[in-house]
Amino acid sequence: xxxxxxxxxxxxxxxxxxxxxxxxxxxxxxxxxxxxxxxxxxxxxxxxxxxxxxxxxxxxxxxxxxxxxxxxxxxxxxxxxxxxxxxxxxxxxxxxxxxx
Amino acid sequence: xxxxxxxxxxxxxxxxxxxxxxxxxxxxxxxxxxxxxxxxxxxxxxxxxxxxxxxxxxxxxxxxxxxxxxxxxxxxxxxxxxxxxxxxxxxxxxxxxxxxxxxxxxxxxxxxxxxxxxxxxxxxxxxxxxxxxxxxxxxxxxxxxxxxxxxxxxxxxxxxxxxxxxxxxxxxxxxxxxxxxxxxxxxxxxxxxxxxxxxxxxxxxxxxxxxxxxxxxxxxxxxxxxxxxxxxxxxxxxxxxxxxxxxxx
Amino acid sequence: xxxxxxxxxxxxxxxxxxxxxxxxxxxxxxxxxxxxxxxxxxxxxxxxxxxxxxxxxxxxxxxxxxxxxxxxxxxxxxxxxxxxxxxxxxxxxxxxxxxxxxxxxxxxxxxxxxxxxxxxxxxxxxxxxxxxxxxxxxxxxxxxxxxxxxxxxxxxxxxxxxxxxxxxxxxxxxxxxxxxxxxxxxxxxxxxxxxxxxxxxxxxxxxxxxxxxxxxxxxxxxxxxxxxxxxxxxxxxxxxxxxxxxxxxxxxxxxxxxxxxxxxxxxxxxxxxxxxxxxxxxxxxxxxxxxxxxxxxxxxxxxxxxxxxxxxxxxxxxxxxxxxxxxxxxxxxxxxxxxxxxxxxxxxxxxxxxxxxxxxxxxxxxxxxxxxxxxxxxxxxxxxxxxxxxxxxxxxxxxxxxxxxxxxxxxxxxxxxxxxxxxxxxxxxxxxxxxxxxxxxxxxxxxxxxxxxxxxxxxxxxxxxxxxxxxxxxxxxxxxxxxxxxxxxxxxxxxxxxxxxxxxxxxxxxxxxxxxxxxxxxxxxxxxxxxxxxxxxxxxxxxxxxxxxxxxxx
Numbered sequence: 001x002x003x004x005x006x007x008x009x010x011x012x013x014x015x016x017x018x019x020x021x022x023x024x025x026x027x028x029x030x031x032x033x034x035x036x037x038x039x040x041x042x043x044x045x046x047x048x049x050x051x052x053x054x055x056x057x058x059x060x061x062x063x064x065x066x067x068x069x070x071x072x073x074x075x076x077x078x079x080x081x082x083x084x085x086x087x088x089x090x091x092x093x094x095x096x097x098x099x100x
Numbered sequence: 101x102x103x104x105x106x107x108x109x110x111x112x113x114x115x116x117x118x119x120x121x122x123x124x125x126x127x128x129x130x131x132x133x134x135x136x137x138x139x140x141x142x143x144x145x146x147x148x149x150x151x152x153x154x155x156x157x158x159x160x161x162x163x164x165x166x167x168x169x170x171x172x173x174x175x176x177x178x179x180x181x182x183x184x185x186x187x188x189x190x191x192x193x194x195x196x197x198x199x200x201x202x203x204x205x206x207x208x209x210x211x212x213x214x215x216x217x218x219x220x221x222x223x224x225x226x227x228x229x230x231x232x233x234x235x236x237x238x239x240x241x242x243x244x245x246x247x248x249x250x251x252x253x254x255x256x257x258x259x260x261x262x263x264x265x266x267x268x269x270x271x272x273x274x275x276x277x278x279x280x281x282x283x284x285x286x287x288x289x290x291x292x293x294x295x296x297x298x299x300x301x302x303x304x305x306x307x308x309x310x311x312x313x314x315x316x317x318x319x320x321x322x323x324x325x326x327x328x329x330x331x332x333x334x335x336x337x338x339x340x341x342x343x344x345x346x347x348x349x
Numbered sequence: 350x351x352x353x354x355x356x357x358x359x360x361x362x363x364x365x366x367x368x369x370x371x372x373x374x375x376x377x378x379x380x381x382x383x384x385x386x387x388x389x390x391x392x393x394x395x396x397x398x399x400x401x402x403x404x405x406x407x408x409x410x411x412x413x414x415x416x417x418x419x420x421x422x423x424x425x426x427x428x429x430x431x432x433x434x435x436x437x438x439x440x441x442x443x444x445x446x447x448x449x450x451x452x453x454x455x456x457x458x459x460x461x462x463x464x465x466x467x468x469x470x471x472x473x474x475x476x477x478x479x480x481x482x483x484x485x486x487x488x489x490x491x492x493x494x495x496x497x498x499x500x501x502x503x504x505x506x507x508x509x510x511x512x513x514x515x516x517x518x519x520x521x522x523x524x525x526x527x528x529x530x531x532x533x534x535x536x537x538x539x540x541x542x543x544x545x546x547x548x549x550x551x552x553x554x555x556x557x558x559x560x561x562x563x564x565x566x567x568x569x570x571x572x573x574x575x576x577x578x579x580x581x582x583x584x585x586x587x588x589x590x591x592x593x594x595x596x597x598x599x600x601x602x603x604x605x606x607x608x609x610x611x612x613x614x615x616x617x618x619x620x621x622x623x624x625x626x627x628x629x630x631x632x633x634x635x636x637x638x639x640x641x642x643x644x645x646x647x648x649x650x651x652x653x654x655x656x657x658x659x660x661x662x663x664x665x666x667x668x669x670x671x672x673x674x675x676x677x678x679x680x681x682x683x684x685x686x687x688x689x690x691x692x693x694x695x696x697x698x699x700x701x702x703x704x705x706x707x708x709x710x711x712x713x714x715x716x717x718x719x720x721x722x723x724x725x726x727x728x729x730x731x732x733x734x735x736x737x738x739x740x741x742x743x744x745x746x747x748x749x750x751x752x753x754x755x756x757x758x759x760x761x762x763x764x765x766x767x768x769x770x771x772x773x774x775x776x777x778x779x780x781x782x783x784x785x786x787x788x789x790x791x792x793x794x795x796x797x798x799x800x801x802x803x804x805x806x807x808x809x810x811x812x813x814x815x816x817x818x819x820x821x822x823x824x825x826x827x828x829x830x831x832x833x834x835x836x837x838x839x840x841x842x843x844x845x846x847x848x849x850x851x852x853x854x855x856x857x858x859x860x861x862x863x864x865x866x867x868x869x870x871x872x873x874x875x876x877x878x879x880x881x882x883x884x885x886x887x888x889x890x891x892x893x894x895x896x897x898x899x900x901x902x903x
Binding site for chain 1: 148196334342
Binding site for chain 3: 119120121122123127130131134135138139141142143145146147148149150152153156157160161238239240241247271272274275277278282286
């Protein structure tokens, strides 16, 4: 078989990293950061955790380029959905006659 | 892939799990994995619609969303996050055990994954029940218990009452709760389906079906399970944590 | 001069996928992609007739300016159901689930799709969605328009919104599974030597279609669920009184439904590429451009949905972005049209029925596409939005485009599917009748719409009557024209001339196995060493029309 076998110690490490990340995000939630940084911190931690799950638990680190393209495409398409829809709602206030 | 012509007959020989239309096990495994990844793309777009609604309405009603979020039980949410991460770990270990041919540990890991998944659902049920008790089920989904939370007066520490931050209204808090139930409900539905799939894996694993040569169902269902974990990794901070820094004691 | 080859009368093959096993169970539990394609063929034809009956009722009502045939609420249900059935139960599955299911494995040299049981499951899901929707129609129908706009659909409509939505939701899974199957099959099961750029363009277009199916359909799924949630629970998702925004529904709805129109037309374009190249005996001009334009349409198609929201409260800045992108999406389609035309130039065209449909497609799709540009420009759209101009535009693409491609493909591959030829004379006749009937039906609608006749109205001001009478007359001709193939295809299954493996004398991989094919498609897995449209020097016997020796270099 051509598949790569990930060693157990990596799984354990990633598992611990994920738990630490969860604790971190809970603690950070109680700190009052300026502007929108609470959200930015929380999302950064979440994206990091998700990345570890994808790369190691889902073996994407050792997968073919096609899998990487598929994941990239999904994220890109979600970005399209968000960007263009929000481009409507967030630019409505620009025109004084329109309300958000 | 083979570089010589194969007849329909040759495909009959080979691994018993090889399906007739594939040339060899490698092609079958590749197709199965790719198929699951394409399916996960559809799941990402499916949840994406709800994440969009969340983003939009949170930006419209930040105070209401923060107030509503603070009413969720952060301990249960955090514990559930830990439970799900643990189940992802045991799922990954189950795949590992099939790859190295360890029969007994394989079964144990799958069983643990299933138990943890059911634990998650149990805790979720507890949370939903408390929402029911506080009359926070949105709209008239259950006409017998419509949306009707009690708003806490200033200084009242009662956890069953809604503590509204500056600028929040009870109506806009309802917007949060339909999103909460839609997203966690859809997530829970996927977990239930996942639990069913893992049960199937458990049964066949106990029969010794999976070995280093053939274990792609374990791998592929593992991918699905990890995806469900990832959705929760995002749901937890977005739903449970967004207003904690605004809580006043 | 080469001697004329003596032709043997082709004998039907002894064992093929049709007679390999007998009995209802062998069809309903089949894993053979070819049998599943036929199951789909029967079902979508059935739904097409239902959608056609609704069309008939619309055109009957609109013969007179007064609303005298149907009540307004009934009329609302009729055009809604016409749209739902035609779009979700006919157009979207049509080419992918019938011709695609049949041909994808054959064109790449495989024995079946990657997931045969999922293929069968997708048909059962389609049927389940159909049954639920028909139940909703019979129980009382739905009157919101196929677009289900809120707040009418969530709050004010007294019709079977949730039941119909459920039927469409279920049907969506069928679409997703088909697309998933095609993507995995094309990536992993190509025969040795079949590189991406040796694939027929039909496969490129189906691959692009599958991308859209997989990326877009889940969003309409969640949209329908949210719609049902809102209708049942009144939570305020789309209700302004409770803090929601009805335009959010439209964003979510059209995020899928615009790419959906490319699901409907891309496979048809793929068929046209096959027909143009093969019936002009010439390699398609600009193969790479046509292949990549399919992918470009799939990608760009996801960026333009806001042009359906120009006349809502959508921000004008977003409108400008969407307008620009809508112009951009026309470019890859135009590239295809130019390449097809260049292929025809100095080629050896044979005017068989499939080619007639292909030529019809090129003209009608061009009209439909160009009128789309009218709609893409913000100022004009304010004038023609929700008028018959829009109705004519999309029927030119969907019927003049997608349906023509489907019929052309059906005729082209009929010998492969059934082992029989359809009667060529009747084929050409009905193609012409359909072409004339179609144009008479929908060209007057452009004028009526531009002059201001609104869509979805059962009564209209008398000055529009002349256009409506022309349109209804055309519709009856169109209907008659489409009945003819329905009859002769069935007739040919029993009495048609036996076709033989390669009745058109073409180089495609699907023509290198018997007609109808054996269950496993090929006796031996082929090793591909030729390009998609390599035509060997022609012999006189293959030519329909005059022999031109200078073309033998192709």
